[in-house]
Amino acid sequence: MKIEFVGGAKSVTGSSYIIKDDDFTIMVDCGMFQGSKELKERNSLNLIYNPGKIDSLILTHAHIDHSGLIPKLVKNGFYGNIYATQATADLCSIMLPDSAHIQEMDTKWINKKRKKLDLEPVEPLYTADDAEKSLSNFVPVNYGDTIQINPRVHIRFRDAGHILGSSFVEMWIEEGDKKTKVVFSGDIGQKESAIIRDPDIVEDADILLIESTYGDRLHKSKEDTETEFISIINETHKGPGNIVIPSFAIERTQEIIYLLSKLFRSEKIPVIPVYIDSPLAISATEIFKKNSDCFDDEIKQIFSSGESPLDFPSLRFVRTTADSKKLNDEASGAIIISASGMCNAGRIKYHLMNNLYRPDSSVVFVGYQAEGTLGRRLVDGAKQVRIYGEDVIVNAKIHTLGGFSAHADRNGLLEWAGKISNPKLRVFVIHGEGEASTSLADELRTRYGFTTHVPDWGEIVDLETMKTEVASYAVSDTFTSLDRDIESLAEIISTINEKYKRAKNENKIKKIKHLQEDINDAKQMLAMIIDEL
Ligand SMILES: [Zn+2]
Structure with a gap:
């Protein structure tokens, strides 16, 4: 039996792993690479030699860095089932077509430039049509149900507490009398997140693939984060500037809406118009309301009292491009929440163009910013950035609020993995930038005595002999x-x-x-x- 690290190894994007034996080839997640140009180029490589040979795909959650290459996989010949929770399938039904739209728009822009230079046009990674087609492969599975996906393989989805519908996956593989349990962590959430339930505990496993996004960092407490958020809002509100919040359309936007509704009700902040300028976030908010069975008790109670925790009087949804442009020109003293969360695509780029140069505006980052993204450059203190080919001076105040993270921090991850009672546990530390993964691996080894390994992109590990080889795409990629x-x-x-x-x-x-x-x-x-x- 072998595991291949197709993506999400020494990087936080492109999550995809293949577990294979003579009788099966199963893929877990099929994420898009995001961030630097070098990473993004991996999206167009033929990472999967023959997608038709993959029996089934298991999807831990809807985030694009876990699901974004599904339409490409289906377009290239994958016809198996895609197992995911109902909420994940619902979210993918809006996120994959949206991602296709971004691919098509980017390609259109590139081809316009290429045409001027008499260069051949290039094709988008996939189209909205490809994305729609891939949706018919989804098979929704309930949390906690054990299902058989191959004569030798059973799986079960458990709550990962990361975003709506998110899960970690337990997989039991039979080999004669022997049964091996492999756990794929997906992304593990923080405890006490605003809307969804806490991550479940995993009690036993033989092999664990664990994410390490914050493997070397701790979050600020929720209380401190909230206090900081309140003071940023009150401070910026003294002038005509705007508060721009680049936010992931799924989960983070709904959490911020929920928090703002609490702050308005308790009068900790003045009544300010709040614009949700992301069609995807608007559709996602509807999907949240539909999947309220995934909510924690506190928010369920608010719902049952007849109030809507995802709404308040000064909340405005901006649907059309024309309205978004109008908002660009006219917004003053407003909170603008827009996607994408890492500022690499979408309407947020226009809001940044219109606000970054203003010393009276604030930009508040509420989520992880991957290396190579516009968001990361701003968080790192860039004085000037390039947006749609134009240089924009950064005069606005840039804030980073870590406590909103949908990811467990170093302590959270250590605590979660530490619940596994098997001292012979073999751990592959994935989904983190190099240092974060290595740091978490070191601590898992010293604290619990687990055997750890931080795999490289394209590494294929034989689980019996622990011998490794490198997939051909990873060797030839640089050239x-x-x-x-x-x-x-x-x-x-x-x-x-x-x-x-x-x-x-x-x-x-x-x-x-x-x-x-x-x-x-x-x-x-x-x-x-x-x-x-
Ligand atoms: Zn995620």
Whole structure:
């Protein structure tokens, strides 16, 4: 039996793992790589040699870094079942088409630039049509039900307390008389999150794959975070500036709505218009209301008293692009919550363009910012950033509120894993940036005596011998991406050079002047190749 780390190894995105034996090939999660250009390029590689050979896919939760490559997998020939909780399936029904829309829009923009340079157009990773088609593969499973997905394999979804519908997966694999239990943590939530239940406890396992997003960090307490949030709102409200909150459309946005409704009711903050400018977050809020069986007791009680905890009088939902643009131009003294949470796509980019230069505005980060994203650059203190090819000066106040995280911190992860009573437990530490994973692995080994390993991207581990090999895509990746970059650069420069020579021969000064535009476009292409846009 082998495990292949297709993604989410020494990085927080692209989560995907394959467990295989002679009789089965099962994939857990099929996430999109996000962040740096190098990571994003992995999305277009053929990571799965033959998707048709994968028997089934198990999805821990709906976040795009766990689900985002599903439409590509189905498009390339996967026809098996996708097992997930009902709420995860519901959320994917809006998130995957939304992700397809982003792919299509980005490709359109890139192709516009390519056309000007006489370059061939490129295809999006997948289309809205591909995303819609992939939804028919979903098979909803209840939390706690044990189901058989292969004559030798049973699985059970348990509550991970991370986002609505999130789960960790217990998998029992039979080999003759022997039964091996593998646990895939998915993403583990913090205790006492605002809306959903706490993570379940896992009592036993032989092999554990554990996330390590915050493997080397601790969160501020919820109380301190709330106090800081209140003072940011009150401070910014003294002037005409806006409070811009880049927020994940799922869970975080609903948590912030819930918190704001509590703060308004208790009059800890003045009545301020709050705009939810993300069609995805609006649809997600509806899905939350539909799946209220996933809520914790406190919020269930508010619901049953007839109040809506996900609503308040100054809350406005911005649905159309026209209204979003209007909000861009007119907003003053408002709270604007928009996606994406890491600022790498979506309407938030326009709100940042309109507010970052304003010293009276604040940007409040309430979630994890992966390496290479615009959000991370802002959190790291960039004085100037590039958005849609334009340089924007950062004058606004940038705040990071860690306590809202949907992830357990280092102590939370250690406590959760420590409940497993097997001292012979073998742990693969995944879904974290290198240092976070290594730090958690070290502590799991010293504190509990578990055997730990931090796998590399593309590593394939034989679970009997613990021998490892490297998947071919991981070996050739560095070369293919360099090849591609150098090829595009050469193509662009030779096109411009030819046009220039022709114009010079014909002595056409107008054409030469026109070339300046091409050169500017080429510079933008260069910037895209070298850095993030
Ligand atoms: Zn997640």
